[in-house]
Amino acid sequence: MDFNQLIVILATAIATATPLVFASIGETITERAGVINLSAEGTILLSAMTGFAAAYATNNVLAGFLAAAIVGALIALIVAVGAITLKQSQIAIGFVLAMLCGDLSSFLGNPIVLVPGPTVPSLRIPILQDIPVLGPLLFQSDALVYASYLLMALTWVYFYRTRNGLLLRSIGEQPAAAFARGSNVVRMRYFYALLGGALMGIAGAAFSLDFKAGWSHRHTAGYGWIALAIVIFGGWNPLRAALGSYLFGILQSLASVAQSSIQNVPTQVFSVAPFVLMILVLVLTSGEWLDRLLAYLPAAWRRPITRAIHAPPPAALGKAFEQD
Template sequence: MATATPLVYAAIGETITEKAGVINLSAEGTIMLSAMVAFAIAQTTNNLFLGFAGAATMGALIALIVAFSTITLKQSQIAIGFVLALLCSDLSTFLGNPFVRIPGPTVPSWRIPLLQDIPILGPLLFRSDLLVYSSFALIFLSWFFFYRTRNGLLLRAIGEQPAAAFARGANVIFLRYFYTLFGGALMGIAGAAFSLDFKAGWSYRHTAGYGWIALAIVIFGGWNPLKVALGAYLFGILQSLASLAQSAIPQIPTQVFSVAPFVLMILVLALTGGDWIDRLLAPLPLSWRRPLAQALQATPPASLGKAFEQD
């Protein structure tokens, strides 16, 4: 759970942004720079809340650059995202140099009485910290917002058919700005979750690779918050298994185990895309094959990455 929690925030933040029709490929740099900012502020002020607030603000500011460049100026969303990912990664190294490998505050554990004593589920779910519990709420609330509220329907509409949503009175430009900034703030919180909780502290390229994994998880989860969270927990399981295998098989270089979860996650993503699903499910009965294929196949929002010309 601890391993997956930062990815839950980042992947759901990107899911919200992409549901609105905007691709924010700066996730890698956003998470890294936000992690540095969160640790620097929290270490300087000895205040965790200010650290998380600073990280969320940084994530939103980077997302604002993405939104202005792609929504207003109508530049390539992919190009802008890649440039910001590289720029923010290098900025985190340059600006974070004074804070490398020094102690700082971390999120305290908060065990829930009674619930923590439930067999199996208690140690797994209720002996963590407020950040982990908040991620559970984020998963449910984002799913409920998407599929059970009018505003969620409007969010999906501006990502699928923005012209139709505009014809019904929706301010597509404003909403895309809002959801892009909100998703960026969640990515910023993901960075803070790394440097103030999961990987407490700051070092060179502290969160390298996790931004790209978050982007892959969004595709793996088919832009559905529940499936996206499942993808994040799957990656967490892979990382935990890699740690266990590293101690159990010491003769294999440690680099193999540190890279293995990323490789396996990419493999899973490849197998759940294209016509691989149909091939993998071919031996199953047709009554099983159809619902499984629908559950596994991912369909992006129809207007994802496309500029909208508002009359």
């Protein structure tokens, strides 16, 4: 494998991962606030379809992204009403929406199947794009990819360096304590559920207007579930979720290269990998035996290593909160 080929593989990986970065960070924000939006698969399908339809009708890519974000937020609103206000199971509502919105995207998107439409134009950054290696990797993409880098940085700063981010994390861990300190838990959960839903909607449009431009039946099938797996793999940390997305991208682009040399194994088998990894990470971090193992380490090492690998879900994830 020569050097240019490696750059091609990595560039493909970044392109593959970009929609997943939006989706997994969106879901991370929602789950950190204590709400599981299990509808990701349906949200991404339906917003990919509406995003493409809107961009096609107006011939404006931005209108497409706006429509997709609105659809994603609306679906999240149903999850929020059902889960937060009506206190029904978040899993049940999210699962039904995953099914319903997926079928809705096929049904309503039928007229625009395989129609050519607008796509996000590429945006090469002058001067920087000529840097060897880094140029072709990072500075010859399009506005959406740059936006995903910005999103990663902003989310991290918001989560870990602002007061609002601390409050966001607290309503997912100890909503009762946050409420006692004066936070409006219900309103904040609504806000972050809608924000996460809008980001997932943008992820949908990132597929249909950029990475896999166009629309066909079940166009983004599987990516919603993969995004949910990546959130867990990332231990509910936005940067690690992005890292998980890139790992998945590398795996996919390696698989398509390897296809020629191992003909007996179809590429679909490789898409199993994120789920196997997700289960392994869950096994590692959910059980108590990891703690027991870590106890054998010298005390000075124990804390940083525990912090690095121990990533439990937010304590109040998926639980309703009575605020009255």
